Amino acid sequence: MENTDPVVDTDVHNAFKSKTELLDFLPQEWHRQWAASGTGGGVYYSPVGLMRRDAVPPGGGTPGNDPAYLDEHHLSPHGIDYAILTGSGVLGLSLLPDPDYGTAIAAAYNDWLAATWLPASEKYKGSIIINASDPVAAAEEIARSAGHPDVVQVLMASAAQQPYGQRFYHPIYAAAEKAGLPIAIHPGTEGRGIAGAPTPAGYPTRYFEWHNILPINYMTHVNSLVSEGVFEKFPDLTFVAIEGGIAWLPHLMWRMDKNYKALRATVPWLKRRPSEYIRKHIRLTTQPIEEPDDPRHLGQIIAMAGAETMIMFSSDYPHWDFDNPRIALPPLDRDVRTRIMSTNAVQLYGLATSGAGA
Amino acid sequence: MENTDPVVDTDVHNAFKSKTELLDFLPQEWHRQWAASGTGGGVYYSPVGLMRRDAVPPGGGTPGNDPAYLDEHHLSPHGIDYAILTGSGVLGLSLLPDPDYGTAIAAAYNDWLAATWLPASEKYKGSIIINASDPVAAAEEIARSAGHPDVVQVLMASAAQQPYGQRFYHPIYAAAEKAGLPIAIHPGTEGRGIAGAPTPAGYPTRYFEWHNILPINYMTHVNSLVSEGVFEKFPDLTFVAIEGGIAWLPHLMWRMDKNYKALRATVPWLKRRPSEYIRKHIRLTTQPIEEPDDPRHLGQIIAMAGAETMIMFSSDYPHWDFDNPRIALPPLDRDVRTRIMSTNAVQLYGLATSGAGA
Numbered sequence: 169m170e171n172t173d174p175v176v177d178t179d180v181h182n183a184f185k186s187k188t189e190l191l192d193f194l195p196q197e198w199h200r201q202w203a204a205s206g207t208g209g210g211v212y213y214s215p216v217g218l219m220r221r222d223a224v225p226p227g228g229g230t231p232g233n234d235p236a237y238l239d240e241h242h243l244s245p246h247g248i249d250y251a252i253l254t255g256s257g258v259l260g261l262s263l264l265p266d267p268d269y270g271t272a273i274a275a276a277y278n279d280w281l282a283a284t285w286l287p288a289s290e291k292y293k294g295s296i297i298i299n300a301s302d303p304v305a306a307a308e309e310i311a312r313s314a315g316h317p318d319v320v321q322v323l324m325a326s327a328a329q330q331p332y333g334q335r336f337y338h339p340i341y342a343a344a345e346k347a348g349l350p351i352a353i354h355p356g357t358e359g360r361g362i363a364g365a366p367t368p369a370g371y372p373t374r375y376f377e378w379h380n381i382l383p384i385n386y387m388t389h390v391n392s393l394v395s396e397g398v399f400e401k402f403p404d405l406t407f408v409a410i411e412g413g414i415a416w417l418p419h420l421m422w423r424m425d426k427n428y429k430a431l432r433a434t435v436p437w438l439k440r441r442p443s444e445y446i447r448k449h450i451r452l453t454t455q456p457i458e459e460p461d462d463p464r465h466l467g468q469i470i471a472m473a474g475a476e477t478m479i480m481f482s483s484d485y486p487h488w489d490f491d492n493p494r495i496a497l498p499p500l501d502r503d504v505r506t507r508i509m510s511t512n513a514v515q516l517y518g519l520a521t522s523g524a525g526a
Numbered sequence: 527m528e529n530t531d532p533v534v535d536t537d538v539h540n541a542f543k544s545k546t547e548l549l550d551f552l553p554q555e556w557h558r559q560w561a562a563s564g565t566g567g568g569v570y571y572s573p574v575g576l577m578r579r580d581a582v583p584p585g586g587g588t589p590g591n592d593p594a595y596l597d598e599h600h601l602s603p604h605g606i607d608y609a610i611l612t613g614s615g616v617l618g619l620s621l622l623p624d625p626d627y628g629t630a631i632a633a634a635y636n637d638w639l640a641a642t643w644l645p646a647s648e649k650y651k652g653s654i655i656i657n658a659s660d661p662v663a664a665a666e667e668i669a670r671s672a673g674h675p676d677v678v679q680v681l682m683a684s685a686a687q688q689p690y691g692q693r694f695y696h697p698i699y700a701a702a703e704k705a706g707l708p709i710a711i712h713p714g715t716e717g718r719g720i721a722g723a724p725t726p727a728g729y730p731t732r733y734f735e736w737h738n739i740l741p742i743n744y745m746t747h748v749n750s751l752v753s754e755g756v757f758e759k760f761p762d763l764t765f766v767a768i769e770g771g772i773a774w775l776p777h778l779m780w781r782m783d784k785n786y787k788a789l790r791a792t793v794p795w796l797k798r799r800p801s802e803y804i805r806k807h808i809r810l811t812t813q814p815i816e817e818p819d820d821p822r823h824l825g826q827i828i829a830m831a832g833a834e835t836m837i838m839f840s841s842d843y844p845h846w847d848f849d850n851p852r853i854a855l856p857p858l859d860r861d862v863r864t865r866i867m868s869t870n871a872v873q874l875y876g877l878a879t880s881g882a883g884a
Contacts, residue, residue, distance in 0.1 A: 365726065369722075372749070373691070375792065376786070378787055384746065391739050415776055418823065422816035422817055426814065434733065434734050456784065460830065
């Protein structure tokens with residue numbers, strides 16, 4: 169006798185013909201986010217996009233994909249002599265569960281950089297990218313790629329599973345110091361992949377809130393690098409904090425120096441106050457520069473921190489919150505302005521001040 | 527035939543007669559930490575202890591356990607008229623996996639506070655403690671305990687699994703607003719229990735580094751409270767950031783205001799700039815106050831933030847990094863100093879300015 173009980177499959181996936189099918193059912197204000205990222209993507213969705221739409225080159229594609237057009241659109245009109253290249257869309261490679269894939273992408277990026285952008289113009293100086301999640305492999309990649317004469321920096325994601333002072337990462341610093349290159353970090357992957365939550369209290373709700381709070385990760389790394397004695401162990405190392413804000417410097421320096429008075433017995437490898445290591449070994453880029461209602465306040469903050477030698481101009485071209493070098497900086501003493509627009513970067517990256525490029 | 531193969535138990539726990547047995551084998555510099563915390567304890571071990579040793583009352587026990595001696599040792603000699611009590615060693619209750627145990631401890635603490643300290647002197651005003659991990663239960667506890675005339679505040683741990691602006695916590699704010707009480711947060715449990723890592727990059731290495739970076743959790747919560755529109759939904763709510771630093775205010779205000787210009791469409795419930803909500807609804811306590819080399823810098827920071835009405839003196843008695851009210855504050859305008867030492871707290875907590883206690 170045949171069994172007539174109905175058979176039930178309790179997991180069958182029905183699909184959209186295309187993502188846009190859902191738009192008829194979704195309130196208007198969510199349409200762009202759904203189209204751009206669905207239920208995933210870069211975790212935090214920017215409603216204004218991440219790119220300047222006017223930065224698409226004549227050949228089309230991603231903004232910033234054409235060395236000649238980038239010069240014509242950004243460097244030349246703004247009187248910029250050198251651009252430190254920081255890549256686009258690849259820093260997530262160190263937040264992937266698989267370290268080997270991330271390391272392979274980093275090496276491929278570095279070879280692509282040397283094959284395409286660095287030969288295109290003397291104005292372009294490169295950052296080689298590393299996978300900080302595998303520090304031994306990253307050190308090997310530095311040794312392999314650092315020799316190119318137009319490579320001036322090692323770059324890694326600011327998002328990380330451990331504060332960057334911890335000894336897990338020291339092979340990277342040994343390799344960078346040996347190669348004579350600064351290490352830089354760049355934000356954007358906070359909260360993605362294996363990075364964990366982007367704040368001590370978990371996940372902020374949306375892009376505005378996430379972007380507001382990115383600098384706390386920079387404070388974390390600076391605090392860790394100094395506290396762990398990285399700059400005593402690697403006295404020639406410079407650490408560049410790209411796009412992480414600058415006005416938090418006085419607060420962090422003062423708090424660290426105060427605690428150092430009472431607790432220095434627990435960090436016996438430190439020979440100077442924390443603020444002295446910060447001033448000597450940390451560099452910060454300007455964009456997105458803080459904009460007080462009274463623009464003189466930013467110069468006062470720089471003076472309080474003694475940060476005149478620490479800060480370097482950056483535009484973040486072609487990202488949405490680009491800072492125009494003609495108007496980005498607030499009123500500053502001429503000497504401080506020159507340091508920020510030129511001297512600090514020229515010295516750090518060993519750039520020629522005359523001849524091609526300059 | 528008997529089996530003569532030896533029998534192996536592969537997990538047998540051998541024990542110390544007492545913890546001190548290990549000291550003969552451990553280098554001297556780790557002895558105090560091993561004695562105090564073994565391999566666990568409060569995660570981050572302070573080598574200077576957490577308490578002033580001179581604050582033990584004549585009857586012995588934990589510093590700060592005797593209302594009469596606390597007055598005699600701290601309030602009277604320093605000319606302090608009111609002390610806002612914040613408890614000792616209980617805020618971890620909201621970082622426990624079991625919310626019911628935490629809520630029970632909170633209620634017991636609040637009843638103990640009303641039975642012991644609040645009747646002891648007009649000088650003592652109480653903070654009732656809540657378990658923020660169970661916001662509905664916390665709201666019920668506020669309704670139950672807020673009626674005592676000497677209760678002036680609701681207190682919870684700054685360590686949390688979600689930023690405090692998120693709607694999970696809104697029942698707490700509804701209850702506090704209804705009771706007419708500010709909500710305060712206090713640090714110390716960052717990185718403990720279910721709180722998760724105390725930085726966006728995981729766990730700092732030791733107490734010095736952990737203590738340096740505590741304020742990033744405060745920036746996270748202030749950013750979240752404003753961004754989520756908590757102060758539009760609860761317009762009479764004040765949020766008190768105890769012991770989280772103050773000199774980071776200009777940075778956070780400027781960054782939030784700048785992003786608000788570009789991204790305000792994503793937070794349509796905000797009707798003012800973020801800095802305006804911060805100035806109106808956030809209060810900060812002074813200890814541990816930042817100590818710039820040039821003490822005038824702190825007053826300049828307060829002026830930049832427009833924070834003259836936001837800051838309230840605190841000593842953190844009897845903790846190790848106590849700030850003495852006679853010398854803690856840097857040079858400030860007389861009016862600003864009076865606001866910090868008196869007016870701001872008198873207004874927030876509704877304290878009498880004459881008669882008993884004052």
